[in-house]
Amino acid sequence: MKKGFKFYIALWGAKVGTILLKLLRRNATFFPGKFALKVCPDFIKKIDKPKTIIAVTGTNGKTTVCNMIEDVLKDNNHDFIDNKYGSNIDAGIITTLINGSNIMGKSKKDLAVLEVDERSSPKIYPYLTPTYLVCNNLFRDSMMRNAHTEYISSLLTKYIPKDTILILNGDDLIASNLAPENKRIYFGIDKLDTDGETCENIAKDIVVCPKCNTKLEYDYVRYNHIGRAHCPKCDFKSPKIDYLVTNLDLNNKKMILQNEEKEEEYDLISDNIINIYNILTTIVVLKQMGLSSNQINESLKKQKIVDTRYSEEVVDNIKIITHLSKGMNPIACSRVFDYVRKYKGNKVVILLLDDLHEAVNGSENIAWQYDTDYEFLNDESIKQIIIAGARYLDGYVRLLIAGVDKEKIVYKRDEIAAIDYLKLDGIDTVFILHDLYAMELKETAKKKVEVMVRNRG
Amino acid sequence: MKIEILFPELCNLFGDMYNMKYLKMCLPEAEFVNTALDEVPVFTKENVNMIYLGPMTEKTQEKVIERLLPYKSRIEELIEKNVVFLFTGNSIEVLGKYIENEDGSKIEAVGIFDVYSKRDMMHRHNSYLVGKYEEIEIVGFKSQFTMMYGDNSDSYFVEVEKGIGINKESKLEGIQKNNFIGTYLLGPLLILNPLFTKKIIGKMGAEAKVALEEETMSAYEARLKELKKL
Secondary structure (H helix, E strand, C coil): CCCCHHHHHHHHHHHHHHHHHHHCCCCCCCHHHHHHHHHCCCHHHHCCCCCEEEEEECCCCHHHHHHHHHHHHHHCCCCCEECCCCCCCHHHHHHHHHHCECCCCCECCCEEEEECCHHHHHHHCCCCCCCEEEECCCCCCCHHHHCCHHHHHHHHHHHCCCCCEEEEECCECCHHHCCCCCCEEEEEECCCCCCECCCCCCCCCCCECCCCCCECEEEEEEECCEEEEECCCCCCECCCCCEEEEEEECCCCEEEEEECCEEEEEECCCCCHHHHHHHHHHHHHHHHCCCCHHHHHHHHHCCCCCCCCEEEEEECCEEEEEEECCCCCHHHHHHHHHHHHHCCCCEEEEEECCCHHHHHHCCCCHHHHHCCCHHHHCCCCEEEEEEECCCHHHHHHHHHHCCCCHHHEEEECCHHHHHHHCCCCCCCEEEEEECCCCHHHHHHHHHHHHHHHHCCC | CEEEEECCCCCCHHHCHHHHHHHHHHCCCCEEEEECCCCCCHHHCCCCCEEEECCCCHHHHHHHHHHHHHHHHHHHHHHHCCCEEEEEHHHHHHHCCEEECCCCCEEECCCCCCEEEEECCCCCEEEEEEEEECCEEEEEEEEECEEEEECCCCCCCEEEEECCCCCCCCCEECEEECCEEEECCECCHHHHCHHHHHHHHHHCCCCCCCCCHHHHHHHHHHHHHHHHHC
8 A cells, every 4th residue: 555755754753753752751652642642643544453453442441351361472482562551542543553663554463462542443343343352341431422332332333344353242231242143152151150040230231132122031131231142033042152151269269161061170370250351352362363272371370450449458457449440330339349348247338439629620420320330339238328529429329329327438528538437346347439530539549548447456 | 109210220320229219218008019121100190199210221211201202291290290200310201201312313292391302322411410490509410411491480409509500501400390300410319318208208198208317418508618629
């Protein structure tokens, strides 16, 4: 393809810009791509791409899955480009491609691992064909960007290139029906003892058959629309799983994965079902890339979920757990609330979920709180809930509507001052649940909790 | 007292169902009836005090139009009889004349109100709103792909102080006719606006009081102050 003058100006300008930004110790993961797009709007079409591209999309777990894929590949001496430290929208993807190319715009590496924002599909997939497109789940996300799952799944189906092989969660009836004409590989987890017959979550995004509108019958529900279902009237049903976890042993943190009657054992680095899906997704992608189960497992065993997402430490016999709980993302928060309530022992929960940008520049649309299962926090084992931040009054009302006893709730504007009210008598674990953009706040809160634990009488 | 929630299995986006959960806390003696899309609505056969419809996906809008179209005259009759209706988010669009897609194609709607809406699926509008409904200040949020057009100057719900009306050029939000209220505001509208909720309850003939009054009023007053400052 003839690239043209504009392309080279964009490429070289972006490369010079990257060097300058790095010299200034600025983040060079977005603006070079933005510059290139401005100079040459079809830049993404023209730049050479690696032969193999793994794209990871979906509502929750994109970053974790990408991190794990990248770490295992690196551990096994694979060379690749990625947008680990960059943006997952078009400008970030372009920046990654620019960094991975020489001055003539030729790709220096044969493999790319790219996290791709679902909403950016129209700007990316017409010009970049992933070899594999991975989708772990499609849930309600920020209503302001993503509206609803029907919108996002339609967008993906419309723009996913027909030659892309899909790696999909077969337990997710929305994700598993993406781009139905494409080749696909399904992964899933067999029925668990904890699965139910009915859904106890607020958000249920596929309740009727997309083919004939008949109410679907769920064989079992894991959470939200995750589970297996069939239409009683037509042939619509959950797909046959290619990679199936047949035995999930949470006590020993191991799982058996079955593929074409062959069974393999893997270690689990987390007992949280969300992360188990992330691990499973990672394994299936890496197996498609030709890595052996031994290579994958030995590398995965060395990993841990990054501290920005999850951390735990024990201070004077009290465990302090920080857990990312993405605000405005109802399912991510609900999964964390479910994890907290089921965690053994007595707990205090500190909720720092407000969007700090909105708190400074506007007023957060709190509708997402009412798609989120705050009811899970109404649990006997949760002895105190501290809710703090700009939306503390709204959070208080939400907890009361969820049935939480007033006596259990501390609600304050100042996030750190609120922790003064922490009651540690008989408590085994303090959970600090925080938004993605509240890392500094989370650290300050954690330090204060540590001090209070050490100083308790 | 009977309150009918239309098609809650589908028309439940953006936490709007909690409007009804909160109303149930306010009216513990009331009967709440959930009507699924494949069921005949209760309002077609008997009297109800309130009918609620929440936001839905674009495909669902078409199903809902198909479901409600045969009952157009009954809905008009109930509006004339001062039955309380609350339609939130894009649910109001199903009672307009039509919904227009970007390519110009039109989905004929139930046609009770002389308005129409236009979709722009690649541009989502997000905003907050402060405005007046009768003597009450209303606060709320919008998040939508569509704008509505038509003359609602004699039939609006809220006179907007901050934010937009039925479209970006309008300062008149929603549709009101007798006790029918349709608004693009979405999410927990009744929880965010306890004074408005009292009004709705009063219109249904019940004692105008709300649950968690002190707590919801504190949150309402804080938001009102905050939004007015922006």
